[in-house]
Amino acid sequence: MPAPVAAHKTALSVGEVAKRCDIPVSTLHFYESRGLIKSWRNNSNHRRYSRHVLRRIAVIKVAQRTGIALTDIKQALSVLPEDGAPSAAQWQAMSQQWQTLLDKKIADLTLLQQQLDSCIGCGCLSLQDCPLRNPGDYLAAASSADAAE
Numbered sequence: 001m002p003a004p005v006a007a008h009k010t011a012l013s014v015g016e017v018a019k020r021c022d023i024p025v026s027t028l029h030f031y032e033s034r035g036l037i038k039s040w041r042n043n044s045n046h047r048r049y050s051r052h053v054l055r056r057i058a059v060i061k062v063a064q065r066t067g068i069a070l071t072d073i074k075q076a077l078s079v080l081p082e083d084g085a086p087s088a089a090q091w092q093a094m095s096q097q098w099q100t101l102l103d104k105k106i107a108d109l110t111l112l113q114q115q116l117d118s119c120i121g122c123g124c125l126s127l128q129d130c131p132l133r134n135p136g137d138y139l140a141a142a143s144s145a146d147a148a149e
């Protein structure tokens with residue numbers, strides 16, 4: 001990727017980005033391999049990053065901490081300009097979108113916790129009766145569908 005002209009003077013090395021973001025260099029390479037961030041090569045063939053990558057990585061880290069999948073993070077970041085950090089309004093839009101995902105995860109985990117409570121001390125793991133083995137009683141739904149055919 002060619003370097004943005006304005007980015008040359010303030011470009012950061014991979015070590016500088018890793019240090020400022022408090023992440024290993026390998027994580028930077030991983031983010032880059034997944035298309036979450038981009039760099040370019042200088043004349044010495046060293047990776048260089050625009051300063052906006054710091055905010056972009058902050059968004060990635062916050063999203064990862066809340067359990068958002070990298071594919072969802074990438075999708076959200078893909079609508080942003082590549083040569084700039086997310087603005088406050090863009091971050092607000094992303095976080096609202098992820099709030100819905102988090103609400104669903106919390107509901108799913110709460111249900112799982114309740115189901116696990118009913119299994120403690122049981123150990124049957126019955127395909128018929130155990131809510132962990134048969135979540136949502138999918139076997140009953142499947143047999144109802146078979147009967148309707």
Ligand code: FES
Nearest residue numbers: 119122124125130
């Ligand atoms: S282990 Fe028996 S109901 Fe889940």
